[in-house]
Amino acid sequence: MIEVNLLKCTGCGRCVDVCPAGAMQVVAGHARVDAARCQGCEACVGACPEGALSVVAAPVTPVSDRPLRVRPDVVIEASPKRGVQPWHRRLLPALGMLASFTAREVLPRVLEYVASLPAKGDAAGSGKAGVMGQGPTAGQRHRHRRRGG
Template identity: 30%
Template structure:
């Protein structure tokens, strides 16, 4: 049917999110830092969002669109309310499982406006070198001089099994799905993999579950922009990669995404030192990258 719905000019949109809160039907969401009409049948055409936009980026247009579905809107509101409650509640009664975003203000070694460097942390930093005062001496070979490595984890919990599907930090994020061992095997994990990404970790062998369904739900319901996988070279880690591939394909089919835009690639050099090219495609417009790490901390080729 042809009816009145909103149109958002992405060129004018600054991603402030005011229209998202002004829309009581939940028809608008932030995708890739821009406001977007998520579903036609959630838009009632009344335009509560128009006066909320400081950039005049929203207007009414007449076009073919699904009829406003009040029942669907109410059902979605109830689902989101339940998800929000679940995200705020400690899972299994453990306060440490509550979903939260980690904001890091002053990183170790970072220079402040006053020109003073923030203190470095860690018992083996240069400022803690005295063996008489330090109950945890540096490993044989001397005191470590690497002290200015900031932590990049921005979400909690990080375990796939513990994190709520609709935790707020997933919305429009770049997602890293990493095997448990990767952060220990690869020294620069925080800078090379974790920086700028929401992180989920798991071990398909120890957890004994298939992550596909939960990952597909996270990707589809939160408009995840890209997915990167960091896994070990050992065969059992292949389950993590397969789960992500299937999840992205499922999420892509649910969102009507095409296969042409998504190529799975490997970053780094293979065992023989040669360059690694793209290795395949999945049915989604979400970019996916697979990184395989050897036990000696090198990024190697897939299989």
């Protein structure tokens, strides 16, 4: 379950843009979560520049005030087996977390690395190191080692 800190939320709408389920809305200048539509992918949490969104455990509400009489043999047979959810229900939250992590940690490093590379025609040295047939090893044959016997 996603919770919005109204004191931090600026209503920028980035969470609305990244939510695959359409569960986020900006109402009266603050983000709101439609809990019925939320899939728990946490893409909105990673997209929020203010850190106003967080994941909290869903509250558990008791069915009644009376204690339940439990018969273990009935409970075991009536309980659903683990993992009966369709595969896409289990996959979407994981993909959302992966996308959030990638956008937050990996992408900035890749962009920084790409920006530090020299331009295509801007090779160091004589200016001809990237052209075939020129440069320090021009005209030399490459030797290939044979393996095995």
